[in-house]
Amino acid sequence: MHPSVRPVPDPVLRADPRHRLNQLCDISDWRGGPMVDALTELGEPVVVHRKAWEYGKMIGGLRRLGVVRPDAVGLSVGAGAEHSLFLLANHIQRMVATDLYGSGEEEWGWGRDFMADPARYAPFPFRQENLEVRDMSGLDLDFPDATFDLAYTLSSIEHFGGHEAAAQAMREMSRVTKPGGIVCVVTELLLSRATAPELFTFPELQHYLIEGSDLRLVDPVVDLRISESLLLHPEDMVREGDQVSPHIVVTGWGETSAVWTSIILFFRK
Numbered sequence: 001m002h003p004s005v006r007p008v009p010d011p012v013l014r015a016d017p018r019h020r021l022n023q024l025c026d027i028s029d030w031r032g033g034p035m036v037d038a039l040t041e042l043g044e045p046v047v048v049h050r051k052a053w054e055y056g057k058m059i060g061g062l063r064r065l066g067v068v069r070p071d072a073v074g075l076s077v078g079a080g081a082e083h084s085l086f087l088l089a090n091h092i093q094r095m096v097a098t099d100l101y102g103s104g105e106e107e108w109g110w111g112r113d114f115m116a117d118p119a120r121y122a123p124f125p126f127r128q129e130n131l132e133v134r135d136m137s138g139l140d141l142d143f144p145d146a147t148f149d150l151a152y153t154l155s156s157i158e159h160f161g162g163h164e165a166a167a168q169a170m171r172e173m174s175r176v177t178k179p180g181g182i183v184c185v186v187t188e189l190l191l192s193r194a195t196a197p198e199l200f201t202f203p204e205l206q207h208y209l210i211e212g213s214d215l216r217l218v219d220p221v222v223d224l225r226i227s228e229s230l231l232l233h234p235e236d237m238v239r240e241g242d243q244v245s246p247h248i249v250v251t252g253w254g255e256t257s258a259v260w261t262s263i264i265l266f267f268r269k
Contacts, residue, residue: 049246074152086124170213174215184266185267190202196253248261
């Protein structure tokens with residue numbers, strides 16, 4: 001196990017409300033509260049899956065920090081067809097989705113058709129006039145400085161071309177965010193000493209993401225605790241696929257023995 005990670009007995013986390021903004025994905029977060037409320041609003045199925053956790057924690061954190069408001073303008077980098085786009089379009093003035101939409105259809109199930117008709121992918125009605133979709137790299141955001149009140153990226157930044165590219169994406173999100181605005185970053189953190197391409201150890205996360213731009217963590221503490229039982233029984237994506245529950249601590253990255261999960265961070269410009 002990587003020394004940055006803090007395994008703790010399951011009952012400890014189940015008894016802890018886990019109010020920190022910055023934290024690892026853990027099964028205890030499904031007990032209730034703002035994250036579960038957001039999942040209900042998003043229409044997410046009742047499964048324990050780290051992708052649903054990313055949506056719920058991001059929405060809950062942005063609301064807690066006061067940037068989900070009627071006059072806000074938001075940006076998603078590496079957005080794909082994520083359901084959070086539609087929810088935020090219902091609550092803020094303008095939501096902009098960016099991704100390489102010309103090259104995603106075969107791998108991800110969406111592509112240029114999402115640019116033409118995002119409503120086809122929406123699991124609930126949304127204010128279509130509030131959602132704008134752009135074909136754009138996260139390394140070169142074609143927006144003026146200080147455009148957005150909030151920006152986020154969910155498990156995409158690690159796929160932008162390496163750790164240096166991830167740092168460049170952080171600088172671009174910082175540039176287009178207004179002073180005082182919020183940037184939320186979810187990525188994949190290695191829990192094991194075994195490594196894998198693209199994934200971050202915590203020291204790498206600190207260097208390239210936390211210290212890689214002029215953004216600063218809203219809360220300086222990052223909660224790296226995780227339930228012991230999850231570490232004992234990681235879900236094998238090669239053998240079990242991506243749609244089993246619980247899907248929190250994962251292995252099966254290529255030919256590696258790496259074990260990882262999602263981590264969420266909130267920054268202020």
